[in-house]
Amino acid sequence: MSIIVWAVLLVAFMWALASRSRIVRYLVRGLAVVIALVAAAAAFGLIVVGQKAHWTSDGPGMLLIMVGIPVCGIVAWFFGMLACTATSSLEEGHLESPARGSSLAQVWERYKGLTQRPR
Secondary structure: OHHHHHHHHHHHHHHHHOOOOHHHHHHHHHHHHHHHHHHHHHHHHHHHHHHHOOOOOOOOHHHHHHHHHHHHHHHHHHHHHHHHOOOOHHHHOOOOOOOOOOOHHHHHHHHHHHHOOOO
């Protein structure tokens, strides 16, 4: 059940990143930066714990630390990339871009005109 909740939260997060509201986009990007920094700090913290224990233990604790380091790294990378990408069509290019307001038929006609052989 918790997987469904996390999936819904991730979809809502992605929807907010693609929102037309600039305030919502910046708030979600800020949240993504915070999540990335916390995950990176957790990975570094797990490395410190592993170093203090000389990477050995009497139980499964060190296994959890060794699995936690790449998981935290992947989470940090994922949310860091989400924070850095341009997810709104308003941020992707200039408003004067010719492909912006074109329909698929207009783009196809331009493509055919560019690829015709000169006679």
